[in-house]
Amino acid sequence: MEQxxxxxxxxxxxQNFAVIPLGLAIGIVVGAIPGLTSDLxxxxxxxxxxxxxxxxxxLMLLAIYCGGTYGGSITAILINTxxxxxxxxxxxxxxxxxxxGQAFKxxxxxxxxxxxxxxxxxxxxxxxxxxxxxITLLFGPAExxxxxxxxxxxxxxxxxxxxxxGLIGACVGLFxxxxxxxxxxxxxxxxxxxxxxxxxIDLIIALIGLFAIxxxxxxxxxxxxxxxxxxxxxxxxxxxxxxxxxxxxxxPIGIGSLIGVIIGATPGTGGGLAAFIAYNQVKQSSKHxxxxxxxxxxxxxxxxxxxxxxxxxxMIPMLTLGVPGDGSTAILMGAFMLHGMVPGPSLFAEQxxxxxxxxxxxxxxxxxMYIIGSVFTxxxxxxxRIPYEILAPIVLTFCIAxxxxxxxxxxxxxxxxxxxxxxYFLRRMDFQLVPILLGIVLGPLMEKNFRRAMVISxxxxxxxxTRPISCAFILIAVVSVVVxxxxxxxxxxxxxxxxxxxx
Amino acid sequence: xxxxxxxxxxxxxxxxxTACGGSSSGSSSNTPATQPAQTTEPxxxxxxxxxxxxxxxxxxxxxxxxxxxxxxGPDVITRQIASYSDKILGVPxxxxxHTGGSGTIGMNDFLDAADDGYTxxxxxxxxxxxxxxxxxxxxxxxxxxxxxxxxxxxxxxxxNAKSGITDIQGLIDYANAGHTITYATTxxxxxxxxxxxxxxxxxxxxxxxxxxxxxxxxxxxALVGGHVDVAAGSPPVYRDYVKSGELNCIGTFIPEGIDVxxxxxxxxxxxxxIDVEFTGMDYFxxxxxVDAEKQAILKDFVLQVYADPxxxxxxxxxxxxxxxxxGDEILSMVEAxxxxxxxxxxxxxx
Numbered sequence: 001m002e003q004x005x006x007x008x009x010x011x012x013x014x015q016n017f018a019v020i021p022l023g024l025a026i027g028i029v030v031g032a033i034p035g036l037t038s039d040l041x042x043x044x045x046x047x048x049x050x051x052x053x054x055x056x057x058x059l060m061l062l063a064i065y066c067g068g069t070y071g072g073s074i075t076a077i078l079i080n081t082x083x084x085x086x087x088x089x090x091x092x093x094x095x096x097x098x099x100x101g102q103a104f105k106x107x108x109x110x111x112x113x114x115x116x117x118x119x120x121x122x123x124x125x126x127x128x129x130x131x132x133x134x135i136t137l138l139f140g141p142a143e144x145x146x147x148x149x150x151x152x153x154x155x156x157x158x159x160x161x162x163x164x165x166g167l168i169g170a171c172v173g174l175f176x177x178x179x180x181x182x183x184x185x186x187x188x189x190x191x192x193x194x195x196x197x198x199x200x201i202d203l204i205i206a207l208i209g210l211f212a213i214x215x216x217x218x219x220x221x222x223x224x225x226x227x228x229x230x231x232x233x234x235x236x237x238x239x240x241x242x243x244x245x246x247x248x249x250x251x252p253i254g255i256g257s258l259i260g261v262i263i264g265a266t267p268g269t270g271g272g273l274a275a276f277i278a279y280n281q282v283k284q285s286s287k288h289x290x291x292x293x294x295x296x297x298x299x300x301x302x303x304x305x306x307x308x309x310x311x312x313x314x315m316i317p318m319l320t321l322g323v324p325g326d327g328s329t330a331i332l333m334g335a336f337m338l339h340g341m342v343p344g345p346s347l348f349a350e351q352x353x354x355x356x357x358x359x360x361x362x363x364x365x366x367x368x369m370y371i372i373g374s375v376f377t378x379x380x381x382x383x384x385r386i387p388y389e390i391l392a393p394i395v396l397t398f399c400i401a402x403x404x405x406x407x408x409x410x411x412x413x414x415x416x417x418x419x420x421x422x423x424y425f426l427r428r429m430d431f432q433l434v435p436i437l438l439g440i441v442l443g444p445l446m447e448k449n450f451r452r453a454m455v456i457s458x459x460x461x462x463x464x465x466t467r468p469i470s471c472a473f474i475l476i477a478v479v480s481v482v483v484x485x486x487x488x489x490x491x492x493x494x495x496x497x498x499x500x501x502x503x
Numbered sequence: 504x505x506x507x508x509x510x511x512x513x514x515x516x517x518x519x520x521t522a523c524g525g526s527s528s529g530s531s532s533n534t535p536a537t538q539p540a541q542t543t544e545p546x547x548x549x550x551x552x553x554x555x556x557x558x559x560x561x562x563x564x565x566x567x568x569x570x571x572x573x574x575x576g577p578d579v580i581t582r583q584i585a586s587y588s589d590k591i592l593g594v595p596x597x598x599x600x601h602t603g604g605s606g607t608i609g610m611n612d613f614l615d616a617a618d619d620g621y622t623x624x625x626x627x628x629x630x631x632x633x634x635x636x637x638x639x640x641x642x643x644x645x646x647x648x649x650x651x652x653x654x655x656x657x658x659x660x661x662x663n664a665k666s667g668i669t670d671i672q673g674l675i676d677y678a679n680a681g682h683t684i685t686y687a688t689t690x691x692x693x694x695x696x697x698x699x700x701x702x703x704x705x706x707x708x709x710x711x712x713x714x715x716x717x718x719x720x721x722x723x724x725a726l727v728g729g730h731v732d733v734a735a736g737s738p739p740v741y742r743d744y745v746k747s748g749e750l751n752c753i754g755t756f757i758p759e760g761i762d763v764x765x766x767x768x769x770x771x772x773x774x775x776x777i778d779v780e781f782t783g784m785d786y787f788x789x790x791x792x793v794d795a796e797k798q799a800i801l802k803d804f805v806l807q808v809y810a811d812p813x814x815x816x817x818x819x820x821x822x823x824x825x826x827x828x829x830g831d832e833i834l835s836m837v838e839a840x841x842x843x844x845x846x847x848x849x850x851x852x853x
Contacts, residue, residue, distance in 0.1 A: 043573075047595070050586045140730035141714070181604055184715050186637055186692040195611060199603020267721075322720045322740065330573055337579040338586070340820055345743040408599060448717075455712045456685050456730065 003348075007356020010055050011364075016357075019052070019060040020365055024372050027067020031074070032380070034081045034212045034395065036402045037204055038068025042331045046338070054339040055354055059361045061335050065328050066311050066365050069271055070114040070373060073304050074380050077106045079395060081212040085203050086271030086307040088437050089279045091211075092158065093292065093299030100295045104237050104381040105245075109297050110304045111373040112241075113253050117305035118366035120257040121264065121312030126359045130348070132265045132313075133320035139266060141452035142463045146473035147266065148446035151273050153477035155435045156484045157280040158293075166435045169426070173439020176201060177447070184451045196411050201419075203327075205403050205412050206440050209419020210433055212399045216392050217424040224389045236381050245297055252282045252302035260309020267317040270326030271307030272441055276434075278306035284483065290491070312362055319343050319355065560620070560797055564595045567623045567787075568616070570609025570630075572602050575718055576737070576821070577785045580653055581625050583817055587808045592800075605693050606630050607640055614646055618790040620797035625653070626788040629695045632841040636848045637693030644837060647788040650798060651805045652828035654818075656737045656783030657761050658696055659769055660703065661750045663726055669751045671707075671775055674733070678709040687722035687734040691715040692851075696722075696735035699756050699781045702847040703772060706779055726750065737783070738763065738822030756781035764822065780843070784826070786833050802829075 023045070030041035041064045049057035072083030077094035090110065097106040124132070139147075152170060159166025179190045180200030191197035256278040263274035282302040283292045292299050314329045322344040324330035333343055341351050348355060383391070403412045423433060457463035465471050567585060571577050581598050588596030601609035610630060616622040624647065631644045662668040668677055678684055684704060688697040697713055704711040714731050716722040719740045726734035727744055733753075744750040745766050752769045755761050758780040760771040773780050787805060789798055808814050809825040818825050828836075 046582070047586070137724060137728040140725065140728055183691050183717065186605065188638075195604070196608065199608050267724075321724055323724055334573055334579050334582065337821070338583055340817055342739050342821055344739065345747065407601065452714045452716075455714050458683060458712070 003352035003356050006353035007358075007360055010353050010357035011360050013056075015052075016056050016059055016361060017364070019056050020063045020361070020368050021372055023060040023063025024067040024365065024369050027064035027069075028071035028074075028373065028376055030064070031068035031071025031083045031087075033398045033402060034075050034079075034083055034208055036398070036405070037072075037084045038065050038328050039204075039331060040402075040405060041068055042328060042335070046331070046335055049335065050338075054341060055357045055361065057339055058332070058335060058358050059365065061332055062358070062362055063365045063368070065332065066114075066118055066308065066362075066369055067372075068328075069308050069311050070111065070118075070304070070369060072307075073110040073114065073300075074107065074376075077110060077300070078103060078380065078383050079212075079391070080215050081395070082207065085207055085437070085441065086275060086310070087303070088207075088211075088272055088434060089275035089303035089306070090300060091434070092279065092303070093294070093296045094303075096293070096295035097297065097300065098384060101235075102239055102295065102297075103384045104377070105239050105241050105297065106300050107377045107381055108241050109245075109249065109300045111370060111377055112246075113249070113256065113301040113304040114308040115366050115370040115373070116253050117257040117260050117307070117309035118311055118369065119363060120305075121261050121309045122359065122362040122366055124261045125312040125315055125362065126356075129316045129320055129359075132316050136266055136317050136323075137321065138469065140467070141449040141456060142467050142470040143473070144268070144449035145446060145453055146464055146470035146477075147269070148442045148449070150473045150477040150480075151277060151442050152438060152446070153481050154276045154280040155438060156481045157283055158276070158434050159432055162430070162432075165431050169431050169433070169435035170439040172426070173436040173441075174443045174446075175439075176206060176436070177440045177443025183444075183448055196409075200444075201415060201440075202406055202412070203440065204406055205415050206419055207437070208399045208403050209416035210423045210436060212395060213416055213420025214423035214427055214433075216396055217420060218427060219388055219392065222388055224387060228387045228389075233382065233385070236384065237378060241297070249298055249301040252298040253305040255282055255285075256302040256305030257309035260306040260311075261313040263306075264310030264313030264326075265316045267321070267323040268326075268445055270314065271310035272437075274310045275303040275306040276438060278302050280480070284480065284487075289487070308366075315362075319347055320345065560800060561592055561594050563621065564597055565592070565621050565623065565801075566616075567596060567598045567625060568609050568613045569598050569600045569625045570602060570606035571600070571625070572718070573600050576656075576823075577625055577627075577653065579821075580785075580818070580823075583814065584653075584805060584808050587811070587814070588804070591804050591807055605634050605638055605690070607634060607638055610640075610642055613788075614642055614790065616790075618792040620789060620793045620801065622789070623650070623801065624788045625785060627656075627695075627785050628783060628837050628840045629693075629698075631837050632844045633695060633698055633848070634693050636844070636852075644834070644841075646791055648791045648793065648798065649830040649833035649837070650787040650789055651802045651830070652826035652833055653785040653787060654823050654826045655757075656695075656785065657755060657757050658699060658735050658737055658781065658783060659741060659755045659761075660700060660753050660772075661723070661726060661734050661736055661741055661745070662732065662753055663729055664749055664751055665729065666732065668732075669753070671753050671772070671777065674753060675707060675709060677732070678711075682710075682732075684709055684711040684733055685714050685731045686711060687725040687731040688713050688715050689719045689722050689735060690717070695781065695783055698844075698847060698851055699779065700733065700735050701851040703756075703777065703779050705850045705853075706777055723750075739820075742766065742822055758782075779847070782836070782840070784828075784833065784836060786826075786828070 026041050027038055030036045031038055042061055045064060049060060069086050072087035073090045076082040076087040076090040077098055080095040082088045082091060094106050155166045155170050156163055179197055181188050181198045188198060259278040260274045263269050279302050283289050314326050317323045318329045318333050324333050336343055400413055403416045406412055453463050567581055569578050569581055585596035585598050601612045613624040668674050686700050690697055716725055719736055722734045723736045723740045725731050727749055741750060745752055754772045754775060755769045758771050758773045761769050806827055809827050
C-alpha cells in the first residue's frame, strides 16, 4: 500500500502525462504501417528516452507498445494486412466489414475493445503480478508444447470448412519456421547455402510477404474504371456502433481480455496467439458461428481485446522473472535495464515506487489511447476512399521500407517478394493464410519445447500426459477439435436438408 | 474533384507517416536516409563544443554491430556505453542487432563493413575458441583487432535447493543413484555454457543430457521451476534466487573462484579438484586494418565511459564491473582459451 501511494506520487507529474500522448501517436502510426511494428518504434525511440527519468521513459515506451498493438488493427481492417503479428486475427472480420462499407464501425470497435482489454490487463498487472508469475514458473517444456498444440488446434476453427487445406497450410508454416539454425543441435536447415538464412526468417518479414505483397498481387485483376466504388466523405463516419452491438460485444471482449491476460503472462507467446485462441473460443461458443469470418463485429471485438489484453500481461513475467513475454517486451526489458532497473524477483522490493508509478501509468496510457485513437479513427476511415491504384504503390513502398528497416539489409526485401509470390499462388488455390501464420508463430515454440521435453523425459512421450497442466491443454485441444467436427458435420447436414427441401 | 480529394488524402497519409519517421529519426539518427545530409555539412560549424578533440575524426555516426539479442547482458551494456557517444565524441553511436548463427552472422556483417573505423563489433572469446569447431566459418582472429574489454562472464553452476544437492559431491551421488542429470544451458552446441557444463560432467563421468534454452534468464527459470536438475548462470540472473535460498551454487568455472555481493565466495571447480576452467569475456573489436589513430580514439572513448561514476553504478547494479583490458591482453586470453578448448571440444563431441 505504501508503495502504491508512493507510485501515485511519482506518477503525478505533468511530464509523465505529456510523453504518453506522444508515445501513443508514434505507436499508432508505426503500428498502422505494414512492416513497421511497435518493436521498431521502440528501438527508434529508446535513444530519445536517455535523458528522461525512468518513469517518464518507460511510460513513453509503453505508450508506443500499446499504441502499436492497437494501431496494427487499422491496416488489418482497411487493407487486409495486419500491421503487426498480434493483429492477424483481426483480419477475419475486420476486412469483410470494410468490404461491406462498415470500416468506421470496425475501427471504432477495434479501439473500444483494445482499450477495455488494455485496461483489464493493466489492472491484472497491478494486482496479480506476483501470483501469476509463480504459476508461469510451473510451465516447463511439456506445458509449452501442449500449449502450442492447443494453439494449433485453432486451425480447425479458422480454416473455413476446408480443414484439409488448413492442415496443409499449417505444415507450410511449420516448414517456414524450421528454416535456419536449429536451436537445439545447431544444425543448419533449409538454408540452400545462404549464410543469411542461418538466423531464420523474421516473423515480420514473413508477415509482410504473406499478407501485404500477396494482397497487392491479388488485386492485379482490379480495374480502376469499374471496380472503384466512390463513397462520400459523410457516409463513411455515419455508420456508428449501435447500443445493441455494444451490448452484444461485452461477452467477446470479456473472454478476449481474460485469455489475453493469461496467454500474455505466459512467456514466449504474445498477443497474436492470444487473439487466435480467444477468437476461436468466442466463435465456438457463439449462437451464430456462421456469421464469423463474414464481417461479424464480435470477431473484431474479441481479437482486439485479446491482443491488447496481452499488452500489460506480457510485463508480468518480465518484471517478476526477467523473462520477456514477447518481442516488444524484450526491448522494453532492455530499456528497463538502461534506466538502472534490472527485472527479476527483487525489482519490486528495490524499485517499488517507480514500478507502481509505471503500472498505474499503464492505466492512464489506455485511457489516453481511447481519446487519441478516436481522433485517428476518423482520419483513417477515409483511407478506404483512396482508389486502389493510388493506395497500392504507397503500401508497397512502406512494405519494402519496413522490411529493409527490420535488419537494415536488402536481403529481406527479396524474402518478402519470394513469400509474396508463394502466398499469391496459395491464395489462388483457396488456401487460408492464417493457418500458415499460426505454423510460423508456433513452430519454434513447439519444436524447441518438444525436444527439450524429450531430453528431460529421456524420450518418453508420457511426459505430456502425466503432467497435469500439459495434459489439460492437450485434452482441451482434442475436445475443441472434436466439437468443431461435430458442429460442422451438423451444419453440412442441415444445409443438405435445406437444399433437398428447396428441390 | 473526387479524384483530387482522394489524391490529397493519399498525400496527407504519406506526409503524416514521413513526418513521424522524421521526428523519431531526426534525434536518434537511426535511419540511413538522413545520414548523407549530415556528413556533407561542414564539420567546423556544427561542432562548436569547447573540448573539441585534436583530430576531427569521427565525423559521422558510429555503428556497433551486436551479434546477441536485444535486451541481453552484452546488449544492455553496449547500449549504455553508446549513449555517451553524443557527449564525448560528438557523434551518435548506433547499436544494430545482427543476431543468429551463434554470433557468426553479426561477425560476417561486421567483416563485410568498411574498415574506416565507423563500425565496431561486440565480440567474445568463444567466437574464435569454440564456434569454429561447430559451425563452418571463414574468419580468423587475424581479421579483427580487440580494442578494449567490456566484461568478464563468470559462469556459475547451480542446483535447485529442493533437490537437496549443495555441492559437487551431492551431484555425483545423485547421478550414482541411477539418475541422468539434465542441465539447462544458455544456448545450443558451440555455446560457451553448453560446452563447459558438458565438459564438467564428462570429466566427472556422470551421465548427463543438455537442455538448451535461449539465454541465461530462461535457463535459470527452468531450474527455479524444477524442470531441470542443473543450470548455468552469470550475474545478475541467479543472484536473487541464491540469496533467497531457492538455488544453490555448486561452483564456478573461473579458476580463482569469485566473490559475489550478498552471496560470498563461490569456489572454483579447479579448487575442488576438477580440471575444467573457463573465463568468458566480451570486448569491442574493429577490423584489423583500421587506422591505429582511430582505434586509439575509440578505445579512449570507452575508457572515459568506464571512468564515469554513473556508468560504474549502472554496472554495479547489474552485478558486474567494467573490464578495461587492452587489446594485447584480450588477444592472449583468446589464444589461451582456444588452446584450452582443444582439450574440451573432443570431450564434449565424443
